[in-house]
Amino acid sequence: MPNCIITTNLWFNGNAEEAANHYISIFENSSVTQVHRFPSSPTPSAVSFTLNNAPFVAINGGEGIRFTPAVSFQVECDTQEEVDYYWERLGEGGDEKKRAAGWLVDRYGVSWQISPRGLGTTMGEEGGEKAAKVAEAILGMTKIDLATLEKLR
The missing domain is CATH 3.10.180.10 (2,3-Dihydroxybiphenyl 1,2-Dioxygenase, domain 1)
Structure with a gap:
């Protein structure tokens, strides 16, 4: 089908x-x-x-059902300018305390991942050394910094 x-x-x-x-x-x-x-x-x-x-x-639908980070939307970006744009626009009015490792929660409670395009490929590479370094760097970030990640790839 x-x-x-x-x-x-x-x-x-x-x-x-x-x-x-x-x-x-x-x-x-x-x-x-x-x-x-x-x-x-x-x-x-x-x-x-x-x-x-x-x-x-x-x-x-009314009250009773809320969004959770168990479901999120991933926005893959090619440039830091794109990361900054989506981070600012989607994060505007959202919960500042729920921002980490490229994730944010918007004003409606919807979770978004603002990430570099191709991150999944890097994270799935054989050997895992690069992936571990990239993952460690991302976990230390709030908003993704592409220049820092590029140095690790």
Whole structure:
């Protein structure tokens, strides 16, 4: 079944439209594709949107379900400028205490990993010496510093 589409659904407590608009303001090739409303409520029940052409739905599901770091979105960056941009934009208004090793939690409680492109390849190299040095360096960082990691590769 090669033509299936996998859509990420995110559960919010009344601010799904705000969150979708926030995210599309950050990523290129992103837009709100549909706002779903019940006739009896001015608040959308859900908002369909894309982030860099990947489909998402933000659901106003109510209280009781919260985001955890058990699920996160990884943003792979080619340059320090990209790392800085996504770190600042996604981290704006988020929990400053929940930032470590390139991970952050945004203002809605969603976890993001802002990482260098190709990190998985480096971490999976045979022998593991480079991977261990890179991992140790990352664990000592809050926001990723690409220049430091490049010296270790």
